[in-house]
Every structure is written in structure tokens, then in C-alpha cells.
Amino acid sequence: MTSQGTNLDQWYGHYAERTAGLAASEVRALFAVASRPEVVSLAGGMPYVSALPKELVSNAIERVMRDAGPVAMQYGSGQGMPALREHILDVMALEGIRAGVDDIVVTTGSQHALELMTKLFVDPGDVVLAEGPSYVTAITVFKSFQADVRHVPMDEFGLIPQALRETIARVKAEGGRIKFLYTVPTFNNPAGVTLTWQRRLEILELCRAEGILVLEDNPYGLLYFDGPPPHAMRSVEEEGVVYLGTFSKTLAPGFRVGWALAPHAIREKLVLANEAAILSPSSFSQHIIAEYLSTADWRGQIDTFRGVYRERRDAMLTALDDYLPDLSWTHPTGGFYVWVTLPDNLDSKSMLPRAVKELVAYTPGTAFYADGSGRNRIRLSFCYPTPDFIREGIRRLSTVINGELELLSTFSQTEPLPMLRPERSYHNPPANLG
Amino acid sequence: MATKVLVLAGGISHERDVSLRSGRRVADSLLAHGIQVELRDPDATLLHYLRETRPDVVWPALHGASGEDGALRGLLDFIGIPYVGSRADAARLAWDKPTGKTVAGRAGVRTPASITLPRDAFRELGANGILEEISDEFSGPLVVKPAQGGSAQGVTIVEDRSLLPRAMVDAYTYWDVVLIEQRITGTEIAIGIIDSGDGPVALPAVEIEPRSGVYSFEARYNAGETRFYVPARVSDEIAERAAQAALTAHSALGLRHLSRVDLIVDGAGTPWFLEANVLPGLTETSILPQALEAAGHDLGWVYSALADAAIAESR
Numbered sequence: 001m002t003s004q005g006t007n008l009d010q011w012y013g014h015y016a017e018r019t020a021g022l023a024a025s026e027v028r029a030l031f032a033v034a035s036r037p038e039v040v041s042l043a044g045g046m047p048y049v050s051a052l053p054k055e056l057v058s059n060a061i062e063r064v065m066r067d068a069g070p071v072a073m074q075y076g077s078g079q080g081m082p083a084l085r086e087h088i089l090d091v092m093a094l095e096g097i098r099a100g101v102d103d104i105v106v107t108t109g110s111q112h113a114l115e116l117m118t119k120l121f122v123d124p125g126d127v128v129l130a131e132g133p134s135y136v137t138a139i140t141v142f143k144s145f146q147a148d149v150r151h152v153p154m155d156e157f158g159l160i161p162q163a164l165r166e167t168i169a170r171v172k173a174e175g176g177r178i179k180f181l182y183t184v185p186t187f188n189n190p191a192g193v194t195l196t197w198q199r200r201l202e203i204l205e206l207c208r209a210e211g212i213l214v215l216e217d218n219p220y221g222l223l224y225f226d227g228p229p230p231h232a233m234r235s236v237e238e239e240g241v242v243y244l245g246t247f248s249k250t251l252a253p254g255f256r257v258g259w260a261l262a263p264h265a266i267r268e269k270l271v272l273a274n275e276a277a278i279l280s281p282s283s284f285s286q287h288i289i290a291e292y293l294s295t296a297d298w299r300g301q302i303d304t305f306r307g308v309y310r311e312r313r314d315a316m317l318t319a320l321d322d323y324l325p326d327l328s329w330t331h332p333t334g335g336f337y338v339w340v341t342l343p344d345n346l347d348s349k350s351m352l353p354r355a356v357k358e359l360v361a362y363t364p365g366t367a368f369y370a371d372g373s374g375r376n377r378i379r380l381s382f383c384y385p386t387p388d389f390i391r392e393g394i395r396r397l398s399t400v401i402n403g404e405l406e407l408l409s410t411f412s413q414t415e416p417l418p419m420l421r422p423e424r425s426y427h428n429p430p431a432n433l434g
Numbered sequence: 435m436a437t438k439v440l441v442l443a444g445g446i447s448h449e450r451d452v453s454l455r456s457g458r459r460v461a462d463s464l465l466a467h468g469i470q471v472e473l474r475d476p477d478a479t480l481l482h483y484l485r486e487t488r489p490d491v492v493w494p495a496l497h498g499a500s501g502e503d504g505a506l507r508g509l510l511d512f513i514g515i516p517y518v519g520s521r522a523d524a525a526r527l528a529w530d531k532p533t534g535k536t537v538a539g540r541a542g543v544r545t546p547a548s549i550t551l552p553r554d555a556f557r558e559l560g561a562n563g564i565l566e567e568i569s570d571e572f573s574g575p576l577v578v579k580p581a582q583g584g585s586a587q588g589v590t591i592v593e594d595r596s597l598l599p600r601a602m603v604d605a606y607t608y609w610d611v612v613l614i615e616q617r618i619t620g621t622e623i624a625i626g627i628i629d630s631g632d633g634p635v636a637l638p639a640v641e642i643e644p645r646s647g648v649y650s651f652e653a654r655y656n657a658g659e660t661r662f663y664v665p666a667r668v669s670d671e672i673a674e675r676a677a678q679a680a681l682t683a684h685s686a687l688g689l690r691h692l693s694r695v696d697l698i699v700d701g702a703g704t705p706w707f708l709e710a711n712v713l714p715g716l717t718e719t720s721i722l723p724q725a726l727e728a729a730g731h732d733l734g735w736v737y738s739a740l741a742d743a744a745i746a747e748s749r
Binding site for chain 2: 026033404408
């Protein structure tokens with residue numbers, strides 16, 4: 001050790017500026033408790049893979065190893081396995097999408113497609129439009145490419161076209177360069193709302209007129225509870241939409257297989273970017289999924305998932321009615337999430353330690369905004385815990401909220417208190433938290 | 435010599451994440467020293483497991499309750515399994531910051547002026563009146579912290595008094611009793627104390643210089659965010675005075691085997707006691723391992739020696 005001391009990281013001054021948010025934080029550390037069985041975690045978005053019969057997967061693995069073992073264990077195409085891409089066309093057809101097998105690029109989950117798209121399009125300072133709130137790890141990706149994320153408000157019918165129009169005008173007036181609109185139009189994460197068909201058409205028309213590419217992220221579209229949602233935006237717009245899909249919710253996330261469906265020129269670049277990043281997506285996972293889609297009743301399995309999640313959604317909404325009747329929340333008709341609005345003076349991030357003490361976890365609303373908004377919002381996930389656990393989790397949450405309100409009233413605080421903690425790090429829970 | 439060590443790490447405290455890191459590092463150090471180690475996250479099966487397997491010694495790397503508040507240590511005494519670190523009664527004293535300050539103060543170590551306020555006091559006496567009294571009594575910046583807990587969770591340095599209510603709320607969110615302390619300006623140092631059977635020895639003082647100016651959670655667990663100086667950049671005389679203060683606090687609290695005493699040395703060279711840690715952080719960025727290495731110790735050797743001391747003292 002020298003007289004200059006040590007900071008325990010000799011490369012501290014060498015990291016790229018875009019890594020500034022990649023840091024341990026007090027809030028993120030609290031999520032570690034959520035992995036304990038005593039804790040009801042309403043924080044993470046882990047699919048309930050136990051609803052997938054194990055033999056369906058093990059049979060597929062056995063057949064792949066028997067019939068195509070050496071190929072499945074080898075590098076593959078940077079664009080992805082053609083046979084799997086054929087199946088993906090069938091999956092997307094359920095949401096009204098017609099495309100060619102060459103239009104698809106298989107990626108390591110759709111998260112990776114999101115990263116590739118951002119890498120292809122975003123230079124530091126470029127504007128990315130996103131719903132407010134928006135998917136937390138998309139924001140992480142955009143920030144890591146130093147994008148200027150501008151949120152566009154939603155209501156119960158999804159993204160508000162007039163708000164989008166105004167935001168575009170404002171950004172253009174400021175001289176900003178808009179690279180794309182990122183949207184989760186169906187069963188939005190975290191808001192749980194779905195963009196109406198009329199609004200889809202209106203937004204597509206607006207983006208077409210303004211020359212703005214739409215990045216449509218659709219992980220939950222097939223997980224509907226009360227009837228199919230509107231068709232995907234890509235179903236009516238081929239050149240102006242890049243569509244992201246995944247098997248993480250309709251099969252299992254452990255395979256890490258997703259895809260992008262893109263217009264020809266973008267697709268060519270995506271393939272090259274994919275190869276530069278990972279050479280090729282996992283051959284083994286692709287073979288297993290292709291085999292599963294060929295031989296199993298995958299549509300029936302999706303229906304099973306729908307039933308599981310419908311029951312859990314119902315349990316959560318009923319428990320919210322029973323334990324927190326004074327709050328408001330969204331009523332998702334599919335997907336994984338309910339978006340809850342707390343009283344104005346509550347700060348969901350500051351409240352998290354109390355929740356952990358009460359053995360319940362949620363994701364604070366600020367995680368879903370790039371600009372610090374969402375203090376009095378929380379995202380609740382109903383996908384992983386059983387209905388009984390969900391009810392118990394909401395009961396505990398009511399204790400937490402009431403305790404925090406009482407604390408604030410002790411200090412006579414009816415207005416939001418100022419934040420004291422630095423907002424440097426990302427506060428999303430790790431992906432593997434149930 | 436210990437041949438079968440059970441390292442406990444994790445738990446359900448707010449410091450679970452830190453504890454997992456500490457436990458992994460302790461286990462790795464012991465393994466590298468040739469000790470048979472099992473790493474376990476304590477849960478409802480733990481006590482039964484201990485009775486069934488009876489490890490030679492338990493090495494608790496559990497931060498926060500129930501690792502530092504004496505609960506687990508008391509139960510280990512019941513079961514009759516030796517453990518590294520302080521006994522239950524001493525742990526209880528040190529874990530509660532106001533009590534720790536009182537004990538250290540009575541032993542002659544200076545500690546910043548403070549007041550301890552349970553949440554109920556605000557309910558009963560009214561927040562406005564109490565906050566006014568605090569503002570009148572203390573001049574300059576305050577430190578608001580939960581009376582129990584670690585890793586600077588829920589701790590705020592309040593320079594602008596209008597932010598005091600927010601700081602109080604943040605602290606009460608962690609624990610129902612809050613310590614409000616006069617902030618002493620000076621050199622922030624921490625002194626690790628090790629006792630493997632021959633009496634407590636103060637390790638070289640570690641000076642802490644966070645980039646942000648505050649040794650927050652982020653400054654503690656992100657390498658690069660804090661600069662450490664070992665030994666601290668103070669005169670030999672002041673270093674000795676600080677070491678004596680740390681040893682006095684350690685002994686007055688009845689701590690055993692290892693502890694870390696946090697101090698501020700003011701402009702006049704006086705060390706002020708802030709708190710004593712029953713189980714100091716043992717992660718890659720923690721202070722005690724740095725002090726041990728600076729003193730020329732091998733971590734595995736020290737952790738093993740502490741385990742041996744625990745076994746010897748149990749006989």
C-alpha cells in the first residue's frame with residue numbers, strides 16, 4: 001500500500017462513462033432478502049415455470065440428443081436456426097403477424113434484441129421515447145448507451161397519442177434526435193394496461209408521419225385472461241416496426257431464447273451485431289424449443305399458463321380490494337403486473353426497508369422511470385407466488401403502508417418529503433427474484 | 435484445531451446481501467487455509483441441523499439481527515456449540531448504538547452528544563416540539579441513524595435542518611428507535627480489534643475518505659468510491675490515543691475475538707467514539723480485512739485462529 005492510499009479498484013478512472021449507473025445500492029441490496037422463503041416477493045417477474053410439465057422438456061432434450069446431438073452442441077447460425085424461425089412464424093401468427101422466415105433474428109432472450117437495437121440506433125444524447133412508466137431493464141439498456149429517455153404518459157388505455165404528439169414536437173423543438181419509440185403495448189410492464197386497437201393505429205400513423213421507428217416489445221401478448229388483446233402493432237406495419245418476442249413467458253426463461261422481427265435492412269445489421277456479440281444464439285436451446293414446438297401441445301400449455309396467472313391476478317385484485325381499498329390500481333387483463341398508486345406523500349423507495357422487515361417485497365415505482373418519477377407508485381407481480389401467498393403478501397403490504405402513513409402523520413407530513421439518497425444506481429430487483 | 439467450521443451468512447436482516455458477501459469471503463479464506471468449511475444460510479432448520487451435525491465451531495458472518503443482536507449467540511450457548519465472536523450479552527450492548535455509546539462513555543471514551551428517541555416519543559410528545567428542541571440543543575450538522583443496524587442503512591447527515599423530518603422518517607423505516615447525534619468534523623477512522631486468546635490487539639487504524647464525503651452504503655460496497663489509508667494519516671501519538679480508545683470501548687462492552695470501533699478524530703486530536711461493531715464487515719471492500727492484511731496477517735490464519743480460540747474457551 002502506498003501513502004496515496006487505495007480505493008480498492010485500480011481501474012476506477014478507466015471505466016466507460018456509460019457504466020456510471022452500474023453500482024451496488026442500498027435499495028438493490030434490500031432485494032436480497034426477497035429470495036428467502038419467508039418473504040412474499042411481489043417484486044420480481046419470474047414466470048411460474050412449475051406449471052410446465054417437466055417431461056415435456058426432458059422428452060424434447062432426449063430426442064434432440066438422440067437425433068441431433070452433435071449439431072445441437074455446435075455453434076449455429078448468427079441469425080438463428082431456420083427450423084425454429086419457422087415455428088416462430090406460427091407463434092406470431094396468433095397475434096396477427098405475417099412475415100417471412102428470413103425476417104427473424106433469434107437472440108438470447110428478447111432482452112438481447114433490445115440491447116442490439118439500442119446499439120444499432122442510439123448514440124450518446126439521442127432521444128428514446130418510452131411509455132411512462134416503462135420496463136425497468138429497457139431503461140437500463142437505454143441509459144447504458146447514454147440515451148436521453150423521454151417518457152410519454154399512459155392512461156388505462158395505454159400510451160396517449162396526444163401526449164406522444166406533444167412530446168415529439170417538444171423534442172424536435174429542442175433539436176433532439178428521436179431514434180425510436182419503445183413500447184410494451186400489451187399488458188404493459190409495469191402498468192398492466194393494454195393499448196387499444198384504435199390507439200395502435202393512431203400511434204403508428206403518427207410515427208410514420210414523423211419518421212419514427214417503433215420498437216414493439218411483446219413478451220406477454222399471449223398470456224391473456226379475458227379474451228385476446230388487439231393484434232400486435234407489427235401486424236399492420238411492416239417497415240416502421242421492429243417486433244421483439246420471447247419464449248421466456250410462454251415456455252421458460254431459462255432457455256434464454258427470444259427474437260426480433262425486423263425490416264430487411266435492420267435485420268441484416270441485427271444479424272451482424274448478433275454475431276459480433278455472441279457469434280450465435282444457443283444451438284442447444286433452439287433445438288430443444290424447436291423440438292418442443294414440433295411435438296408438444298404448446299398452445300395448450302400457453303392456455304395452462306393463462307389459467308395459472310388468471311387465478312393469481314384475481315387473488316391479487318381481491319386482496320387489494322380487501323386490504324387496501326383506499327388505494328387505486330390497474331386491472332390487467334393479462335400479463336404479470338398490477339401498478340398501484342399510493343397516497344401522494346408516500347415514497348415507495350424509502351418505504352422498502354419497512355416492507356422487508358414485514359417480509360414482503362415490491363418494486364418501487366422510480367425503477368420504471370429514467371427521470372425519478374414514480375415515487376408514490378409500486379409494481380406488484382402476481383406471476384410467481386401462489387394465490388394464498390399473494391393474499392398474505394398484500395396483507396403485509398397493507399401493514400407496511402399503514403405504518404408508513406402513520407409515521408408520516410407523526411411528522412405532520414402531508415406533502416412528499418424531499419429525497420435524501422443519491423439517485424445514481426439502478427434500483428430494479430435482480431432478474432432471478434421470485 | 436478446528437476441523438469442521440460452519441460459516442453462517444445471509445439471514446433475513448436488511449444486511450443479508452452484505453452478510454452473504456462476508457460469509458463467502460470468510461469461507462474462502464478458511465478453505466484456503468485448509469479448513470473444512472460449510473457455508474449455510476440460517477433458517478428454520480438451523481437449530482435442528484446444529485444439534486444433528488454438531489460442527490466444531492460456528493463462524494457467524496451474520497450482520498444485523500439476529501447475528502449481531504445476541505439472539506443466535508444465546509441459542510448457540512444453549513446448544514453448547516462454540517462460536518466466533520462476542521457473547522450474547524456483550525453483543526446486545528454493542529448492537530444497540532445508544533447503549534454502546536453509554537458504555538463507552540462511562541469507560542472514559544468521548545462520544546458525540548446525542549439523543550435517542552423511540553418513535554413513540556414523537557407520537558406522545560409531538561414532532562414539532564421535539565424537533566425544535568433538537569434544533570435548539572445541537573448546533574451544526576447532525577447524524578440521524580437507526581439505533582440498531584449497520585452498513586449505514588437509513589443513516590443521514592443533516593446539514594439543512596429542514597431535512598430533519600425526512601431523515602427521521604428514513605431512519606424509522608429501518609428501526610423504531612433513532613439516534614440523533616452531533617456530527618463531529620474530523621478524520622474518520624476505524625480500528626479493528628482482534629483477540630485470538632492473548633488479549634485484544636488493535637490493528638492499524640484505517641482512515642476512510644469517501645469520494646462523496648459520506649461513508650454511505652454505496653461508498654462502502656462499490657470499490658473505488660472510497661479511498662482508504664492504512665495506517666491512517668495521523669501522528670503516532672494520535673494513532674495510539676485512538677487505539678486506546680478503541681480497546682477501552684471493546685473491553686468495556688465485553689466484546690470478544692473481533693470487533694471494529696468507528697471513531698472520528700477531531701481537529702484537536704481527540705478520538706470520538708461512534709459505535710462498536712460486533713461483526714464487522716468482512717467483504718472485499720470492508721475495513722477489517724484491509725487492516726489485517728496491512729498488519730501482515732493472512733486472513734485464513736486469523737479466521738482460523740479465532741475459531742480455535744472459540745473452541746478453547748468453550749472447554
